[in-house]
Amino acid sequence: MKLERKKLSGTNGIRGLVNEELTTEIAISLGSAIGTFFKGGRLIVGHDARTSGPMFSAAIIAGLTAAGCDVFFAGLAPTPSLQYAIKNHKMSGGVIITASHNPPEYNGIKVIWKDGIEISHNQEKEIEDIYFSKNQILVKWNKLGIKHKINGINREYIDAIKNHVNLKLIINKKFHVVVDAGNSVGGLTTPYLRQELGCTVTTINANIDGTFPGRLPEPTPATLREMASTVKAINADLGVAFDGDADRSIFVDEKGQIHWGDKTFSLIIKHFLIKNPGQKIVTPVSSSTLIKDTVKKYKGELIWTKVGSVTVSQTMKREKANLGGEENGGVFYGPHQAVRDGAMTTALILEIMAITNKKLSSLIEEQPQYFIEKGKVICEENEKEKIMRIFIKEVKTENITTIDGVKIWFEDKSAILVRPSGTEPKIRLYAEAKNKEKARDLIQKYSLKLKDALTKI
Structure with missing residues (x-):
């Protein structure tokens, strides 16, 4: 019997509400589909701080070993640390349990290729084909994969980053850096890396807690006020905040200003x-x-x-x-x-500050100044495509590009991008202009157009 076909993967892997859209039953079946895709082999599995991370890791590992894969379990680790370990240890690939910036009630599954890079959308489709057709290969009892524990990957990752920046120059500057780890896995690497770069480190939300009590995993101006005020209050040189799996970083300057x-x-x-x-x-x-x-x-x-x-x-x-x-x-x-x-990015910013x-x-x-504003229109997942079709008809006479969604360019160098989210039930808007008022006006104007399109479907 075939399962009802529905696209599983969004912009960044598979995500869903825990025990509603994403369950252990789904994860076990996906694990065996992923193992079938890799034809056995050696895979690393790890997760971020979410409370459901150990549960989904166990389910994925069960599916992988059932398909004959040997699994090396890393436990809690930043996504880029796991990706580096996959490449560094010459693994066949890996699976990372994370929902990145999503709230704590979500989790997700990312599949990584042997080079440490997320698999392509075509490869995602191969896994989905195996999953929906129930063509997983389940090996005999004496061919089952073995679960191992892998240690030290965060240490290897930190050392690798240090090889790509001018250590002596950064260390001599003795920067003071505030790190907001967001109660997640960024706190396992970046504070220690900063110390080894000669920095005085002040941490915020550094304790691991999958309910994210300090702030939500998405680093935004609204969620980073504590870090911004801390940087300014203690005269730090820099603040950096991470998302839930520490692959993205947002910076605060010494004046407490947040920079996208x-x-x-x-x-x-x-x-x-x-x-x-x-x-x-x-x-x-x-x-x-x-x-x-x-x-x-x-x-x-x-x-x-x-x-x-x-x-x-x-x-x-x-x-x-x-x-x-x-x-x-x-x-x-x-x-x-x-x-x-995120950690590599932080090291590069410190190097730039040291060199200059x-x-x-x-x-x-010193840069040309553009002001960014963001917006969103909430809609059902199955409404996105219909809304965008109506919206494109409304704006087709403007200067547009359709590489992804619709980007509208204006003569004064302002622009707005309108595109469906790949991970959440919403359509996102990104506007930029030479002043905040124009950017806000663009968000307001085109949000209304989207809402009007929503009433027409």
């Missing part, structure tokens, strides 16, 4: 292209015009992609690019690994 990912990614682009002129920079259409300006100024080649870390990583691999980034604070530093990595001998606020002020 485009601004810090632009600094890293400049830093990278000065040393590597002509290199390709990969970024999704959700990124700011600031990224386009910076790549052009420092003589790089810009490649736009659809939104999603999988697409950015896969494009970097295909194009042999060594730097990618997203507006949400995800930076992909290819010389280390072509995946989002400038505060983060000064570095940001």
Whole structure:
């Protein structure tokens, strides 16, 4: 009997409400489908701080070993640490249990290839085909996979990051850094890395707690007020906050100002292209015009992609690019690994501050200024496509691009991107302009257009 077909994977793996949309029964079956896809082999499994992480890890491991895979269980670890371990230990691949920025009642499943990069959407479809057709290969009792424990991956990960920055220069600066780990796995690596970079470290929400009592896993201006005020109050040089699995980082300067990912990614682009002129920079259409300006100024080649870390990583691999980034604070530093990595990003920002001998606020002020505003329109999952079809008809006479959703460009260099979320029941809006009022007006105007489209379906 075939299961009812429904797409499982979104922008970043499989996610759902615990014990409603995502259950242990589903996880066991998915585990055996993933094991069948890998044809046995050696896989690492780990999870973030969510209370359901151990439960889903056990279910995935049961499915993997039933399909003949040997599993190396890492337990609690940041996603980029697990990805590095998969590549470093020459594993066949891995499975990471995380819902990243989603609230604690969600969890998810990411499948990683042997190079440490999330599998492609075509490979996701292969796993879904196995799952829905119930074509999992279950091995005989004497061929079952074995579960092992793997230790020390966070230590290896920290050491690897240190190889990609000027340690002596950073250590000599003796920076004071505030780290907001969000009660999740970022607290297992970044505070220790900062100490080894000669920093004085003050931590916030560093205790592991899957209910996320300190703040929600998504780092936003609203959730980072405590960190911003702490940085300013104690005269720290920098603040950094992570999402639930520590692959994204958002920074606060010494004045307590929160800077979204485009601004810090632009600094890293400049830093990278000065040393590597002509290199390709990969970024999704959700990124700011600031990224386009910076790549052009420092003589790089810009490649736009659809939104999603999988697409950015896969494009970097295909194009042999060594730097990618997203507006949400995800930076992909290819010389280390072509995946989002919050700790690596933090080390690069410290290196830039050390090399330039400038505060983060000064570095940001030197950039062309664009103001970013975000919005969302809540809708049912099955309404997204219909709403977007109606919306596109409404805006088709404007200057648009449809790489992913709809991005509308205006003559004054402002822009708005409207696209369905790949992980949640909503349509997201990202607006940018030379002033906040124009960006807010764009969000308001096009949110109303989406809501109007919703009434017409």
